[in-house]
Amino acid sequence: MKFPNPYTLKQISEIIDCQFVGDSSFQVLGMNEIHVVEAGDIVFVDHPKYYDKALDSAATIVLINKEVDCPEGKALLISDDPFRDFNKLTQHFKPFISSNLAISPSAKIGKNTIIQPNCFIGNNVIIGNNCIIHSNVSIYDDTIIGNNVIIHAGSILGASAFYYKKRPEGFDQLISGGRVVIEDHVDIGALCTIDKGVTADTTIGEGSKLDNQIQVGHDTVIGKRCLIASQVGIAGCVIIEDEVTIWGQVGITSGIIIGKKAVISAQSGVSKSLEGNKSYFGTPADDFRSKYKEIASIRKIPEILDKLNIK
Numbered sequence: 001m002k003f004p005n006p007y008t009l010k011q012i013s014e015i016i017d018c019q020f021v022g023d024s025s026f027q028v029l030g031m032n033e034i035h036v037v038e039a040g041d042i043v044f045v046d047h048p049k050y051y052d053k054a055l056d057s058a059a060t061i062v063l064i065n066k067e068v069d070c071p072e073g074k075a076l077l078i079s080d081d082p083f084r085d086f087n088k089l090t091q092h093f094k095p096f097i098s099s100n101l102a103i104s105p106s107a108k109i110g111k112n113t114i115i116q117p118n119c120f121i122g123n124n125v126i127i128g129n130n131c132i133i134h135s136n137v138s139i140y141d142d143t144i145i146g147n148n149v150i151i152h153a154g155s156i157l158g159a160s161a162f163y164y165k166k167r168p169e170g171f172d173q174l175i176s177g178g179r180v181v182i183e184d185h186v187d188i189g190a191l192c193t194i195d196k197g198v199t200a201d202t203t204i205g206e207g208s209k210l211d212n213q214i215q216v217g218h219d220t221v222i223g224k225r226c227l228i229a230s231q232v233g234i235a236g237c238v239i240i241e242d243e244v245t246i247w248g249q250v251g252i253t254s255g256i257i258i259g260k261k262a263v264i265s266a267q268s269g270v271s272k273s274l275e276g277n278k279s280y281f282g283t284p285a286d287d288f289r290s291k292y293k294e295i296a297s298i299r300k301i302p303e304i305l306d307k308l309n310i311k
Contacts, residue, residue, distance in 0.1 A: 022075025161218030
């Protein structure tokens with residue numbers, strides 16, 4: 001998330017009421033999660049296990065819960081609760097704005113685009129030309145939709161990330177201030193849910209086709225010309241490269257990469273990154289041929305035990 005204007009380190013510290021280490025005029029341009037940070041961004045860290053990762057990241061401002069040696073060219077914001085204060089910044093720069101209209105006046109809808117009854121189109125949404133948005137679709141604030149996109153009934157674009165911190169009193173949600181971006185010629189089936197990024201974008205690439213009842217988690221990037229069948233669940237921060245095929249009821253864990261032109265068979269469980277140009281099956285998903293050989297071998301176990309007279 002980039003701020004509308006550059007801020008100083010001192011100005012940001014005043015918003016969240018915390019101390020800072022560095023030049024008071026140090027420039028702050030935005031805030032992001034660690035996997036998408038750039039120079040000028042704030043990243044937060046609240047566990048010693050991840051201090052080095054945050055301090056060594058591309059982010060030049062680190063919101064941290066302990067004063068540590070500040071790397072050259074960077075600045076620190078010292079907070080007793082970085083998670084809380086990251087949320088404060090999201091609320092400050094991306095406040096929730098309620099709407100009592102089905103289509104926000106700030107939404108921009110292109111030529112020849114059809115919006116069917118009972119849809120909700122939020123603030124600052126942009127929808128391109130020649131799109132069809134079927135009934136009961138909800139498109140949350142700041143979503144960007146390209147040209148020639150079809151979204152079927154009941155789908156929801158832009159719900160909050162499933163991202164929580166466990167506290168003694170319960171779970172505290174990390175507030176989402178990112179977007180959903182749908183590129184040209186994408187089809188989205190009925191009852192799909194695509195969560196917005198925490199601070200960046202959840203993206204569906206040009207020409208990709210999603211079947212019904214698919215979940216896409218926050219900050220996930222799906223490449224161009226991918227095919228994803230019904231009831232697939234994709235966690236947050238996944239990268240699916242171009243021309244990947246994913247069949248029904250596949251589950252994909254967070255933070256992994258699925259290589260270009262990979263094919264994942266139905267009901268597989270993907271728990272690690274997969275190379276492209278290969279076919280996969282099973283839980284955990286593995287090379288298709290190897291997995292079927294493994295299953296064939298397992299089926300022979302009773303026969304082997306019988307020959308060995310083992311009961």
